[in-house]
Amino acid sequence: MSAPKVEPATEGRARGIALVRAVSIVSAADRGAFAAVVCLFAVSGLGVAGLVLIGNQLLHELIAQGGAADVSGRTWWLVAAAIGVAGAVSFAGAAGAGMHRLLAERTVRYCAEVILRLAGQVPLREFDSPAFHDKLQRATRTGVQSAIPIAMAVPQLLGALVGSAGLAVGLAVVSPWLVPITLLASVPLWLAGKSNSQEMYSFSFGNTPGDRARFHIEHLTNERKSAPEVRAYRLAPYLLRRWSTLYDERIEGISALVRRFVRRSAVGSLVGSVVLGGVILLVLHFVRRGDLTLGSAATACVAVLLLANRSQQAATSLAQTMEHGLHLQDFVELRDRVEHFERAGRIRRASHPAEVEPLARLVVGDVSFSYPSAARPALDQVSFDIAAGEVIAIVGHNGSGKTTLAKLLCGLYEPTDGAVHWNDRPMSELAGDGGLSEVGVVFQDFGRYWFSAADNIAVGDIERNLDRAAIEDSAEQAGADDFLRRLPDGFDTPLGMEVEGGADLSVGQWQRVAIARVLFRNASFIVLDEPTASLDAEAEAALFETIEGLRAGRTVVLISHRFSTVRSADRILVLHDGRLVENGSHDELMALDGRYRRMYQLQSSAYVDS
Numbered sequence: 001m002s003a004p005k006v007e008p009a010t011e012g013r014a015r016g017i018a019l020v021r022a023v024s025i026v027s028a029a030d031r032g033a034f035a036a037v038v039c040l041f042a043v044s045g046l047g048v049a050g051l052v053l054i055g056n057q058l059l060h061e062l063i064a065q066g067g068a069a070d071v072s073g074r075t076w077w078l079v080a081a082a083i084g085v086a087g088a089v090s091f092a093g094a095a096g097a098g099m100h101r102l103l104a105e106r107t108v109r110y111c112a113e114v115i116l117r118l119a120g121q122v123p124l125r126e127f128d129s130p131a132f133h134d135k136l137q138r139a140t141r142t143g144v145q146s147a148i149p150i151a152m153a154v155p156q157l158l159g160a161l162v163g164s165a166g167l168a169v170g171l172a173v174v175s176p177w178l179v180p181i182t183l184l185a186s187v188p189l190w191l192a193g194k195s196n197s198q199e200m201y202s203f204s205f206g207n208t209p210g211d212r213a214r215f216h217i218e219h220l221t222n223e224r225k226s227a228p229e230v231r232a233y234r235l236a237p238y239l240l241r242r243w244s245t246l247y248d249e250r251i252e253g254i255s256a257l258v259r260r261f262v263r264r265s266a267v268g269s270l271v272g273s274v275v276l277g278g279v280i281l282l283v284l285h286f287v288r289r290g291d292l293t294l295g296s297a298a299t300a301c302v303a304v305l306l307l308a309n310r311s312q313q314a315a316t317s318l319a320q321t322m323e324h325g326l327h328l329q330d331f332v333e334l335r336d337r338v339e340h341f342e343r344a345g346r347i348r349r350a351s352h353p354a355e356v357e358p359l360a361r362l363v364v365g366d367v368s369f370s371y372p373s374a375a376r377p378a379l380d381q382v383s384f385d386i387a388a389g390e391v392i393a394i395v396g397h398n399g400s401g402k403t404t405l406a407k408l409l410c411g412l413y414e415p416t417d418g419a420v421h422w423n424d425r426p427m428s429e430l431a432g433d434g435g436l437s438e439v440g441v442v443f444q445d446f447g448r449y450w451f452s453a454a455d456n457i458a459v460g461d462i463e464r465n466l467d468r469a470a471i472e473d474s475a476e477q478a479g480a481d482d483f484l485r486r487l488p489d490g491f492d493t494p495l496g497m498e499v500e501g502g503a504d505l506s507v508g509q510w511q512r513v514a515i516a517r518v519l520f521r522n523a524s525f526i527v528l529d530e531p532t533a534s535l536d537a538e539a540e541a542a543l544f545e546t547i548e549g550l551r552a553g554r555t556v557v558l559i560s561h562r563f564s565t566v567r568s569a570d571r572i573l574v575l576h577d578g579r580l581v582e583n584g585s586h587d588e589l590m591a592l593d594g595r596y597r598r599m600y601q602l603q604s605s606a607y608v609d610s
C-alpha cells in the first residue's frame with residue numbers, strides 16, 4: 001500500500017498563514033531580540049523619512065534666504081537635526097545588523113531544538129513511514145535552513161513597511177497624489193516575487209524524496225561505518241554517479257525555475273520603472289502648472305525614489321517571507337506534535353506512575369502487527385505468556401518476526417490487533433510512546449555513542465548516571481571491564497575514533513558494552529536480540545552464566561540463531577512467517593519432531609564429524 005501523495009499548500013490563505021507563521025517563529029525564538037531588531041529597523045526606516053522632511057525644510061529655508069551671507073538660526077537647527085537623524089539612522093542600521101545575527105542564530109537553534117525534541121519522542125512506528133521521513137527531512141533541511149533567511153526577512157519586512165509608511169507620510173506632506181501612484185510601482189515586482197516563491201516552494205516540496213536519496217549517498221560516502229565497504233567494492237565512483245544524476249535533476253529543475261523567475265522579474269521591474277517614470281513626469285507637470293515649488297519638487301523626487309525603493313524592498317521581503325513561511329508548514333506541524341506529545345506525556349505522568357511494578361506476568365494475546373508500508377503482517381495472531389523468572393528463547397528464520405516481537409514486548413510498538421499485558425495492564429497504556437522503567441533491551445543494532453565508556457554504560461539508566469561503582473560492576477558482569485580499564489583513560493575514554501582522543505572497540509567488545517548497559521539498567525524484564533552474534537565462544541558462555549545469575553527476580557527473553565545457547569532456555573518459541581508455530585522446552589520441542597528439531601539438527605550436524 002503506497003502512502004497517499006501529499007500536495008503542497010500554496011493557495012492564498014496558506015500564504016497568509018505562512019506569513020503569520022514566519023513572524024511567530026522568529027518572535028518565539030527570542031522575543032527581546034526580535035523586538036529590538038524590529039525597533040532598530042523601524043528607527044532606520046523612519047529616520048530616512050525624517051531626513052527627507054528635514055531636507056525639504058532646509059531646501060525651502062535656503063531658497064528663501066536667496067544666498068544671503070548670514071545663515072539663519074533655524075537653518076543651523078535643521079542642519080543639526082539632519083546630522084542627528086543621520087547618525088541615528090546609521091547607528092540603527094549597524095546595531096540592527098548585529099542583533100540580526102543573534103536573532104538568526106536563536107531562530108536556527110529554536111527550530112533545531114523543536115526537531116530534536118520531536119524526533120526523540122515520536123512513536124517508533126513513525127520511523128517506518130517514508131512520509132514521516134519526508135516531513136522530517138523538509139522540516140529539518142528546509143525548515144531549519146529557512147530559519148536564517150526568515151530571521152533576516154521578517155524584521156527587514158517590518159522595517160521596510162515602517163520606513164515606507166514614514167516616507168509615504170513625508171511625500172504626502174509635499175504632494176498626497178504621488179503616494180498611491182508611487183506605491184503602484186512596486187505591485188508588479190510583488191506579483192512576480194509571489195509567483196516565484198510559490199513555484200520554488202512547490203519544487204522543493206516535490207523534490208524531497210530525491211533530496212533524501214542524495215543525502216543518503218552523501219551519508220554513505222562520508223560515514224566511517226560504511227567507508228570500508230565503499231572501498232572494498234570500489235563503490236565511490238558508482239555512488240558519485242548516482243549522486244550526480246540526482247543533483248543534475250535538481251539543478252535542471254532549478255534552472256528552469258530561474259529562467260521563469262528572471263523573465264517574470266524583468267517584466268515586473270520594467271512595468272515598475274515605467275510607473276515610476278510616470279510619477280517623475282507628473283512631478284514636472286505639477287511644477288509647470290505651479291502646483292509645486294522647485295524645492296518641493298526636488299524633495300518629492302527624492303521621496304518618490306526612496307519610497308519606491310523601500311516599498312519594492314518590502315514587496316521582495318514579503319514574497320521571501322511567505323516562501324520561507326510555506327517551507328515552515330512541515331516544521332509547524334511537527335512543532336504542534338511536540339506540544340501534543342509533551343502535553344500527553346504530562347497527562348500520562350499525572351495519571352500513571354512513571355515507574356511500573358516489576359514484572360510478575362506478561363501476556364501476549366492474539367497479537368498481530370503490520371508495518372505501515374508492508375503488504376503482509378510481520379506478526380499474525382501470536383499468543384503466549386511469560387511468568388516472572390523465566391528465560392524464554394525466540395528462534396525462527398530471518399524475517400520471521402523475532403525483532404518485531406521484541407519491540408512489541410518492550411512496548412515500543414503497539415499491536416495492530418490484540419494486546420500485550422504487563423501484570424494485567426495493557427502495555428500500550430503503560431508505555432505510551434516510550435519504554436518502561438522495568439524493561440531493559442539490547443537490540444541487534446544497539447547504540448554506539450561518542451561518549452565516554454562509562455557514559456556508554458550509564459545511558460542504560462541515565463538517572464543513575466553518576467553511580468560509577470554500579471557502572472563498573474555492570475561492565476564486570478558483561479566481561480567488558482578488562483578491556484575498558486586498559487583504554488588510555490580507562491572508563492573515561494571516549495568511544496569512537498571520530499572523537500578527539502577516542503578509542504574504538506571491536507564489534508564483540510561493543511556488544512559487551514551494550515550488555516553492560518542493560519545490566520546497569522537493573523530491570524526485571526530483559527530482552528536480548530542477538531546478544532551473542534559477535535561474541536567469541538568464551539564470552540558467549542560467560543554471558544549465559546550471567547543470564548543464569550540474573551534469573552533471580554528477572555525475566556529474560558533471548559533472541560538467537562545459536563541453538564547451543566537457546567537449548568538451555570526454560571521455554572523456546574518458534575516463529576515462522578510471523579506465526580508462533582511451536583512453544584515448549586528444548587526436550588519437548590525435540591520430541592515434537594517439528595521445525596525446531598530440524599533447525600537444531602541442521603546446526604548441530606555442522607559441528608559433528610561425519
Ligand SMILES: Nc1ncnc2c1ncn2[C@@H]1O[C@H](COP(=O)(O)OP(=O)(O)OP(=O)(O)O)[C@@H](O)[C@H]1O
Pocket residue numbers: 128371372373374378396397398399400401402403404405
Ligand atoms: N520497518 C519495517 N517496515 C516494513 N517491514 C518491515 C520493517 N521491519 C521489518 N519488516 C518486515 O517484517 C518482517 C519481520 O521482520 P523482523 O525484523 O521482525 O524479522 P526477524 O525474525 O527479526 O529477522 P532476522 O532474523 O533477520 O533479524 C520481515 O518480513 C521484514 O521484512
